Amino acid sequence: MQLQAWLLDDSPASRGQAAAGRAYRVSLDLMRNPLALVGMLIILLLILTAALAPWIAPETPVGQDLTRRLVPPSSEHWMGTDQLGRDIFSRVIYGARVTLLIVALVAVISAPLGLLIGAVSGYFGGWTDRILMGVTDVFLSMPKLVLALAFAAALGPGIENAIIAIAITTWPAYARIARAEALTIRNTEFVAATRLLGASHTRIITRQVLPLCTSSMIIRVTLDMAGIILTAAGLGFLGLGAQPPLPEWGAMISSGRSFIFDQWWVATMPGFAIIVVSLGFCFLGDGLRDVLDPKSEGK
Amino acid sequence: MASKTFSGSKRAAGKAYTGMFAKDVKRIAGLDTLGTMAGFIVVVSLTFLGLLALTFFIGRVIPIDPVLSIVGDRATTEQYEAVRIAMGLDRPLVVQFASYVGDVLRFDLGMSVSTNRPVAQDLARVFPATLEMATIGITIGVVLGIPAGVLAAANQGTWVDQVIRVFALLGYSVPAFWLGLVGLAVFYAGLGWVSGPGRVDIFYDGITPVVTGMLTVDSVLAADWTVFRSAVSHIILPATILGVFSLAYIARMTRSFMLDQLHQEYVTTARVKGAPEWRVIWVHAFGAIRVPLITVIGLSYAALLEGSVMIETVFSWPGIGNYLTTALFNADMNAVLGATLVIGAVFILINKISDVLYRILDPRSR
Numbered sequence: 001m002q003l004q005a006w007l008l009d010d011s012p013a014s015r016g017q018a019a020a021g022r023a024y025r026v027s028l029d030l031m032r033n034p035l036a037l038v039g040m041l042i043i044l045l046l047i048l049t050a051a052l053a054p055w056i057a058p059e060t061p062v063g064q065d066l067t068r069r070l071v072p073p074s075s076e077h078w079m080g081t082d083q084l085g086r087d088i089f090s091r092v093i094y095g096a097r098v099t100l101l102i103v104a105l106v107a108v109i110s111a112p113l114g115l116l117i118g119a120v121s122g123y124f125g126g127w128t129d130r131i132l133m134g135v136t137d138v139f140l141s142m143p144k145l146v147l148a149l150a151f152a153a154a155l156g157p158g159i160e161n162a163i164i165a166i167a168i169t170t171w172p173a174y175a176r177i178a179r180a181e182a183l184t185i186r187n188t189e190f191v192a193a194t195r196l197l198g199a200s201h202t203r204i205i206t207r208q209v210l211p212l213c214t215s216s217m218i219i220r221v222t223l224d225m226a227g228i229i230l231t232a233a234g235l236g237f238l239g240l241g242a243q244p245p246l247p248e249w250g251a252m253i254s255s256g257r258s259f260i261f262d263q264w265w266v267a268t269m270p271g272f273a274i275i276v277v278s279l280g281f282c283f284l285g286d287g288l289r290d291v292l293d294p295k296s297e298g299k
Numbered sequence: 300m301a302s303k304t305f306s307g308s309k310r311a312a313g314k315a316y317t318g319m320f321a322k323d324v325k326r327i328a329g330l331d332t333l334g335t336m337a338g339f340i341v342v343v344s345l346t347f348l349g350l351l352a353l354t355f356f357i358g359r360v361i362p363i364d365p366v367l368s369i370v371g372d373r374a375t376t377e378q379y380e381a382v383r384i385a386m387g388l389d390r391p392l393v394v395q396f397a398s399y400v401g402d403v404l405r406f407d408l409g410m411s412v413s414t415n416r417p418v419a420q421d422l423a424r425v426f427p428a429t430l431e432m433a434t435i436g437i438t439i440g441v442v443l444g445i446p447a448g449v450l451a452a453a454n455q456g457t458w459v460d461q462v463i464r465v466f467a468l469l470g471y472s473v474p475a476f477w478l479g480l481v482g483l484a485v486f487y488a489g490l491g492w493v494s495g496p497g498r499v500d501i502f503y504d505g506i507t508p509v510v511t512g513m514l515t516v517d518s519v520l521a522a523d524w525t526v527f528r529s530a531v532s533h534i535i536l537p538a539t540i541l542g543v544f545s546l547a548y549i550a551r552m553t554r555s556f557m558l559d560q561l562h563q564e565y566v567t568t569a570r571v572k573g574a575p576e577w578r579v580i581w582v583h584a585f586g587a588i589r590v591p592l593i594t595v596i597g598l599s600y601a602a603l604l605e606g607s608v609m610i611e612t613v614f615s616w617p618g619i620g621n622y623l624t625t626a627l628f629n630a631d632m633n634a635v636l637g638a639t640l641v642i643g644a645v646f647i648l649i650n651k652i653s654d655v656l657y658r659i660l661d662p663r664s665r
Binding site: 134135137138139141142143144145146147149150151153154226227230233234237238239240250253257260261264267268271274275278279282283286 | 345352468471475612628
């Protein structure tokens with residue numbers, strides 16, 4: 001009770017209290033949003049599955065057994081087995097690790113990169129802005145998947161290169177958002193005041209511009225996650241992403257492609273995993289936007 | 300003058316949707332838009348140059364040595380150097396880029412290693428197939444997506460709205476290649492409603508004279524109804540699946556635009572005046588969102604080109620997407636970059652055109 005009062009205090013005594021209070025209010029709002037709640041649960045489930053994969057999965061993801069090839073789903077093999085006799089359910093469980101790794105790395109690479117480029121561009125304006133945004137627009141004007149395909153093809157197949165290729169196609173959207181925010185922030189009085197105090201450009205950008213961009217950034221990154229998962233799966237499907245025997249969902253669908261008419265479960269099952277996780281990110285992203293950006297409520 | 304045309308087209312909204320275009324095409328040719336057109340050409344050329352720089356860069360960062368793939372690893376240093384100079388790779392990067400731009404402007408995209416023909420010729424051959432599928436796809440998306448979005452907005456918060464919302468989000472979460480495979484398993488192998496992969500049944504292949512390169516159109520022109528039926532039964536499934544993705548996006552955007560309008564005061568005024576609800580929704584509110592919808596439709600048409608890469612691969616559809624992925628497997632870099640370039644160019648062009656249309660049709664944005 002006392003904690004709640006401290007969190008909801010109208011005049012927080014410290015920066016820490018204000019931040020904690022805001023986080024508490026946002027999470028309260030999120031809880032009230034059914035779709036966001038479902039999304040959060042799905043993502044929590046994904047993280048738990050990835051962390052506890054060895055305990056959840058009944059078998060190892062690479063354990064071959066050719067005596068039980070292409071067994072249909074049963075109580076023993078919930079999702080059946082694939083052409084090498086591997087338990088598909090176990091592979092889907094372990095695949096959560098690969099997917100989580102991909103989205104986390106893409107976000108960690110592209111969000112800060114886009115944030116920095118956009119903030120610098122919007123803050124300085126002039127030629128810096130024109131050149132940086134020119135480059136950004138060229139990337140933005142290309143279809144993402146095709147660009148990622150071309151990069152992945154040039155860099156060579158492999159999960160690291162797929163992550164790099166996806167990150168290269170993802171940052172421009174973040175740069176655009178950060179620039180738009182920076183443009184408005186740079187003309188505010190508190191920035192002018194900080195500058196008068198003798199703060200350097202670096203300090204203003206990192207301490208004042210960047211923190212204010214984060215909430216719109218979080219929304220955008222969450223909404224983009226579904227797209228990132230789909231692109232990664234697409235690269236895997238085409239053989240440009242994760243390589244066998246790594247249990248990546250897109251690559252698993254690809255390996256079941258030749259059996260789709262008779263052994264439908266091989267290609268179908270990993271697809272459900274992709275859909276559930278992507279939907280989870282979509283729901284959460286939508287919910288976050290409703291909560292953090294009140295202007296767009298219910299759209 | 301502008302506002303007069305605008306309200307005039309609003310009045311005609313329920314009856315003739317095309318009326319708006321006839322009037323505004325005249326306006327595109329008008330003097331007031333000459334400036335817009337010049338700016339348009341400059342922006343498009345600059346973006347194209349950026350696109351070329353990008354494909355050039357991708358071509359240069361390949362870890363595979365292009366010289367080595369020709370001379371082989373047993374070549375002597377002299378042979379290696381000779382080929383390197385013959386390929387022009389010893390020149391400064393700027394010079395190489397300039398000659399690359401020159402080549403592209405002359406539609407010279409190099410030779411394809413796998414088909415042993417100029418990439419530009421290959422692309423001209425496969426592009427109509429993609430255009431055909433994307434056009435049917437966008438038609439499905441527009442015809443179903445707009446009413447779905449309007450319906451969701453008009454019933455905001457009800458179960459109709461929730462169902463359409465979740466369905467639209469599904470469009471962002473389902474992998475296209477997976478839906479293609481499941482569609483094949485269900486509608487082709489299971490129910491037998493449609494034909495399988497490919498463009499036409501094998502024994503009809505290549506007998507229709509090529510006019511547009513789009514088989515459904517060419518077979519009608521040749522009055523060959525057997526081929527037409529076969530072609531339709533092949534295209535309907537991949538095109539519908541493509542359409543589902545644009546449907547999701549169009550429905551979502553339509554819903555969002557309509558919600559904006561339905562909360563405006565003029566809508567309340569119309570209701571107070573006693574206008575029937577269908578009229579308030581379809582004439583008053585919908586009339587105001589037609590212009591932004593054009594941009595949305597343009598964007599999703601361009602996005603379909605991208606979506607077709609995956610769908611074509613699954614359905615062995617002989618379009619540009621299938622060409623691109625086949626080239627990927629064969630490490631045929633000229634073909635990969637050529638296809639990337641063409642898809643990118645079409646993408647940019649459609650985006651910019653819908654941008655300009657928006658500016659011309661919406662007086663407020665001028």
